[in-house]
Amino acid sequence: MAVPELSAEAVAAGREYYEALRTLGMHPEGVFWAYDEAADEQALILLTSLYDMVGPYEVSKLLIKAYNLSATPQDVSPFIVQVHGPTQDVAIAAADFCRNLKGLTLQTRIEGEAGWAEIKLGEPVKPWVDGERYLRPDPHFHIEGTALTLYVEGFIHIADKPLRVDQRKREWARFSSRVNALAA
Amino acid sequence: MIGGTIASQFASPDSVAEWIALARMLERRARLLADDRALASGAWNDAGFAVECAIKAVIMYRERLNRWPEKAEHPEYYDHNLKRLAALAGIAITPSHPIAAAFKVVFDWNRSQTYSYKAMPRAVARGMVEAAFGEEGVVPWLCLNCLPKP
Numbered sequence: 001m002a003v004p005e006l007s008a009e010a011v012a013a014g015r016e017y018y019e020a021l022r023t024l025g026m027h028p029e030g031v032f033w034a035y036d037e038a039a040d041e042q043a044l045i046l047l048t049s050l051y052d053m054v055g056p057y058e059v060s061k062l063l064i065k066a067y068n069l070s071a072t073p074q075d076v077s078p079f080i081v082q083v084h085g086p087t088q089d090v091a092i093a094a095a096d097f098c099r100n101l102k103g104l105t106l107q108t109r110i111e112g113e114a115g116w117a118e119i120k121l122g123e124p125v126k127p128w129v130d131g132e133r134y135l136r137p138d139p140h141f142h143i144e145g146t147a148l149t150l151y152v153e154g155f156i157h158i159a160d161k162p163l164r165v166d167q168r169k170r171e172w173a174r175f176s177s178r179v180n181a182l183a184a
Numbered sequence: 185m186i187g188g189t190i191a192s193q194f195a196s197p198d199s200v201a202e203w204i205a206l207a208r209m210l211e212r213r214a215r216l217l218a219d220d221r222a223l224a225s226g227a228w229n230d231a232g233f234a235v236e237c238a239i240k241a242v243i244m245y246r247e248r249l250n251r252w253p254e255k256a257e258h259p260e261y262y263d264h265n266l267k268r269l270a271a272l273a274g275i276a277i278t279p280s281h282p283i284a285a286a287f288k289v290v291f292d293w294n295r296s297q298t299y300s301y302k303a304m305p306r307a308v309a310r311g312m313v314e315a316a317f318g319e320e321g322v323v324p325w326l327c328l329n330c331l332p333k334p
Contacts, residue, residue, distance in 0.1 A: 055311025
C-alpha cells in the first residue's frame with residue numbers, strides 16, 4: 001500500500017499540538033506522525049507514561065476536553081491522535097527507531113545516476129543539491145510487525161528515557177489540574 | 185469435517201442478539217482478566233473485540249440483515265478496525281459528543297496486540313474495560329442508542 005505524503009501543514013500542526021500539550025503540563029515521551037495502514041490514515045502518535053499510569057480512558061478524557069476548549073490545535077482531531085504507553089510494542093519499536101535516528105546512516109539512491117550515496121538521517125530530509133545531484137533520503141520507515149510506517153520528516157519529539165514514577169505523578173497532577181482549570 | 189475450513193466449524197453470530205451475547209461473554213471475561221497482573225492484556229483484547237461485536241450488531245440492525253453476510257457478499261464487514269466498522273454502522277461521533285472519550289480509546293484498539301506476549305499494565309486494561317463497558321462506555325451506549333430494547 002502506498003504511503004501518502006505527509007503535508008507541511010500536518011508537520012506544523014503536529015508541532016503545535018506538542019507545544020500545546022507542554023503548555024498544559026504534559027511532557028510526552030514521543031510525538032511523531034505515522035501512516036497507519038490498518039486504519040488507512042495518518043496518525044499523530046503520542047507516547048506518554050501517563051497512559052500506563054492512569055490508563056487510556058483518563059488520558060483520553062483530558063485530551064478531548066483540551067481539544068473542545070481549544071487548548072490544542074483544532075486541525076488535529078483527537079481521533080487521529082493515537083496514544084501509546086512506552087511499554088507497548090509499537091511504542092518500543094518506534095522509540096528505538098527514533099533514538100537511533102540521528103546516528104543512523106542511510107543508503108539512498110542518487111537520482112539520475114546508478115549508485116548509492118550514504119547520508120546521515122537527521123540531516124535535512126528535503127532534497128538538497130550536491131553539485132548537480134539531488135539526494136532524497138527515504139522518507140518512510142515501516143516498523144516490522146505493526147501497521148505503522150513512520151515519517152522521517154514527521155518526527156517532532158522523542159525523549160531520551162521514560163519518566164520516573166514521581167515525575168509521572170507530578171505530570172499527571174499538573175496536566176489534569178490545568179485542563180480542568182480551563183473548563184472551570 | 186473434510187475439506188472444510190476451521191472457521192466453518194464454529195458457529196459465528198448470525199443475529200443482533202447473538203452478537204450482543206458474544207459481546208456480553210467477552211465483557212465478563214475482560215472484567216475477570218483486567219485485575220490479573222499476568223493476563224491483563226487479555227482484558228484489553230476482549231474489550232476491544234466486544235466493541236467490535238456490538239458494532240456488528242448495530243450493522244445488522246440498521247441494515248435489516250436477517251443473517252450475517254458471507255465475506256463475498258460484504259467484504260467490508262469483515263474488518264477489525266473499529267473506526268471503519270463504526271462508520272459502516274452509521275455511528276458518527278464528534279469530539280464534542282459526551283461519549284467521545286470512550287470512543288477515542290476503543291478506536292485505538294488494535295487486534296495485532298493479541299500477538300504480544302508481554303504483560304500489559306493493569307491500568308491500561310482497566311481503562312479499556314471502563315471505556316468499553318463502564319457507565320459511559322461504548323457498549324452500553326450502543327445498546328441504549330443504536331439497538332432495539334431487549
